[in-house]
Amino acid sequence: MTPVTDKPLTKNMRPDGSVVDIRAYEQADGYQAVRKVLHGGMTPNAVTDAVKDANLRGRGGAGFPTGQKWSFVPLGNNAPTPTYLICNADEMEPGTFKDRLLLERDPHQLIEGMIIAGFAIEADVAYIFLRGEYVLAAERLSRAIAEAYDAHYLGKNILGSDYSLELYLHLSGGRYMCGEETGLLNALEGKRANPRSKPPFPPVVGLFGKPTVVNNVETLCCVPHIINHGAAWFHALGRTHDAGTKLFGASGKVKRPGLWELPMGTTIREILEEHAGGMRDGVTFRGLLPGGASTDFVTEEHLDTPMDFTAMAKIGSRMGTGTMIVLDDQTCPVGMTWNLMHFFAQESCGWCTPCWSGLGWVERILTSMEDGQGQPGDLDKLASQAKMWGPGATFCALAPGAAEPLQSALKYFRDDFERHIREKRCPWR
Amino acid sequence: MLSTEEISEIEAEAAHYPRRDAVCIDAMRIVQRHRGWVSDDSLHDIAAHLGMSVTDLDSVATFYNLIFRRPVGRHVIMICDSVSCWVMGYDRMREHLGTRLGIGLGETTSDNRFTLLPIVCLGCCDRAPAMMVDDDLHSDLDPQKIDRALETYT
Numbered sequence: 001m002t003p004v005t006d007k008p009l010t011k012n013m014r015p016d017g018s019v020v021d022i023r024a025y026e027q028a029d030g031y032q033a034v035r036k037v038l039h040g041g042m043t044p045n046a047v048t049d050a051v052k053d054a055n056l057r058g059r060g061g062a063g064f065p066t067g068q069k070w071s072f073v074p075l076g077n078n079a080p081t082p083t084y085l086i087c088n089a090d091e092m093e094p095g096t097f098k099d100r101l102l103l104e105r106d107p108h109q110l111i112e113g114m115i116i117a118g119f120a121i122e123a124d125v126a127y128i129f130l131r132g133e134y135v136l137a138a139e140r141l142s143r144a145i146a147e148a149y150d151a152h153y154l155g156k157n158i159l160g161s162d163y164s165l166e167l168y169l170h171l172s173g174g175r176y177m178c179g180e181e182t183g184l185l186n187a188l189e190g191k192r193a194n195p196r197s198k199p200p201f202p203p204v205v206g207l208f209g210k211p212t213v214v215n216n217v218e219t220l221c222c223v224p225h226i227i228n229h230g231a232a233w234f235h236a237l238g239r240t241h242d243a244g245t246k247l248f249g250a251s252g253k254v255k256r257p258g259l260w261e262l263p264m265g266t267t268i269r270e271i272l273e274e275h276a277g278g279m280r281d282g283v284t285f286r287g288l289l290p291g292g293a294s295t296d297f298v299t300e301e302h303l304d305t306p307m308d309f310t311a312m313a314k315i316g317s318r319m320g321t322g323t324m325i326v327l328d329d330q331t332c333p334v335g336m337t338w339n340l341m342h343f344f345a346q347e348s349c350g351w352c353t354p355c356w357s358g359l360g361w362v363e364r365i366l367t368s369m370e371d372g373q374g375q376p377g378d379l380d381k382l383a384s385q386a387k388m389w390g391p392g393a394t395f396c397a398l399a400p401g402a403a404e405p406l407q408s409a410l411k412y413f414r415d416d417f418e419r420h421i422r423e424k425r426c427p428w429r
Numbered sequence: 430m431l432s433t434e435e436i437s438e439i440e441a442e443a444a445h446y447p448r449r450d451a452v453c454i455d456a457m458r459i460v461q462r463h464r465g466w467v468s469d470d471s472l473h474d475i476a477a478h479l480g481m482s483v484t485d486l487d488s489v490a491t492f493y494n495l496i497f498r499r500p501v502g503r504h505v506i507m508i509c510d511s512v513s514c515w516v517m518g519y520d521r522m523r524e525h526l527g528t529r530l531g532i533g534l535g536e537t538t539s540d541n542r543f544t545l546l547p548i549v550c551l552g553c554c555d556r557a558p559a560m561m562v563d564d565d566l567h568s569d570l571d572p573q574k575i576d577r578a579l580e581t582y583t
């Protein structure tokens with residue numbers, strides 16, 4: 001075996017951006033984890049336990065423990081068939097560009113993760129649900145899937161074992177709601193991507209009414225490495241209890257926008273200053289959304305917080321997808337909030353009144369504020385809307401997600417909102 | 430009428446699902462790739478082929494951003510209007526495209542060469558602002574770069 005790396009997810013990636021094909025992947029010890037599982041006599045439960053011990057938490061944004069999710073799936077001869085595994089490659093959260101890298105550059109890593117996850121939940125059929133705009137990823141995944149079938153990593157009796165798995169690629173019709181787990185199930189069934197009521201949860205009643213696990217691309221890519229190197233190694237990769245590495249990114253007016261695989265628990269400051277190179281000359285830092293559009297703004301005082309699920313929740317935000325969007329002093333915070341609310345309003349599926357009607361109203365208030373028509377009571381109206389979208393008040397997590405940047409913008413940039421109303425103009429225009 | 434090529438592509442996808450109507454989104458995308466958009470006639474043909482009602486299929490079609498129910502130009506420009514691109518100068522890029530092409534969002538040039546549409550985050554935030562023209566991603570945009578890119582689409 002080649003020496004154990006501290007950057008498992010990106011270790012094979014080539015600087016020229018070309019794809020790692022099956023031969024190169026195999027030469028880098030690829031598909032060893034599949035062999036270990038299928039030829040080494042591991043049971044599905046043993047695979048799930050390994051993932052539980054590693055404390056792998058979902059990289060799609062919510063951080064749900066992956067092994068625990070898998071353990072909800074009924075196994076054995078009396079379980080309903082087929083069982084489905086779905087890779088969520090919809091990546092439509094604004095400011096998020098991490099799964100694209102994994103899909104375009106090392107597609108076999110994902111396929112290997114899916115075979116092992118599929119084995120753990122006794123899946124018969126797997127889908128990669130890919131957003132339609134990821135054209136290059138679609139090409140490279142299609143080729144990689146064909147290569148994997150040819151090499152008997154997919155299909156009937158994988159590598160001569162009893163385990164069989166079919167893997168298909170589905171290209172989305174395009175809508176943010178497709179990324180929501182149960183909206184995705186409906187989209188894959190050829191319906192509108194409205195969410196479903198829970199319970200029952202997808203591991204019990206999912207796609208076409210059958211047991212289904214939905215996992216994010218990055219989550220699944222961690223799995224082969226956990227099988228190869230073990231839970232203790234995975235814990236040691238992270239700096240905090242939320243184990244492993246994480247793809248962290250930064251966009252906005254920083255010197256070097258980009259994406260880096262770093263230990264879980266790397267501080268916001270280190271990502272922002274060392275990796276992204278700090279702010280561009282001539283602009284200063286005001287705040288950032290830590291992990292996509294649906295996370296609460298954080299400011300200067302929070303920069304020494306470790307980016308992980310636990311620590312970010314403690315400061316009233318979330319790690320989300322781990323790709324941060326930076327706000328600078330030359331950019332209007334009210335305008336940025338308007339942009340985010342415009343997105344959520346447009347993508348709301350229209351099921352719950354507080355969501356679709358409230359988001360439209362909030363977008364109109366912010367538009368009028370930007371146009372110099374803001375009214376003294378507006379801030380209270382905005383704050384009360386954000387409260388109405390709180391967790392539990394709506395059918396899915398889109399509205400609570402929209403509440404996060406709005407409530408935190410009102411908290412940290414209140415003076416800027418007030419100035420818009422007082423001066424009857426946007427000071428940045 | 431669906432072409433034999435369209436039908437065989439649809440059938441290949443349909444084999445991936447246990448229920449026939451599940452393939453309807455793939456089917457509309459396939460037809461759109463061949464014809465540029467999904468007309469009422471195409472919608473009828475797809476619905477008939479899959480044994481669905483036209484109303485059901487249209488309610489699916491209108492839900493999705495990437496299924497065009499109106500004709501588009503020879504090339505479709507999708508400019509990202511989400512937050513990172515907005516911070517990095519989306520407004521200026523949209524204005525530049527608008528002036529150069531003489532159209533606004535949702536419109537098609539009179540020579541039918543380009544349709545300009547907004548799109549949500551293209552996952553290219555570290556190289557913002559970004560747009561797609563047909564299947565090609567263009568990033569780190571500035572007005573000169575936009576002009577050079579557009580020249581390659583005839």
Ligand SMILES: Cc1cc2nc3c(=O)[nH]c(=O)nc-3n(C[C@H](O)[C@H](O)[C@H](O)COP(=O)(O)O)c2cc1C
Nearest residue numbers: 058059060088090091092179180181215216219397
């Ligand atoms: C509106 C909305 C959009 C979402 N979009 C995505 C997405 O594009 N990709 C993703 O992996 N998870 C997305 N999620 C989270 C999924 O619902 C789900 O939690 C996740 O795919 C589970 O995978 P994980 O446990 O491996 O993180 C979204 C959630 C919501 C509410």
Ligand code: SF4
Nearest residue numbers: 349351352355394396
């Ligand atoms: S919260 Fe919004 S997006 Fe989610 S189900 Fe309700 S209306 Fe639809």
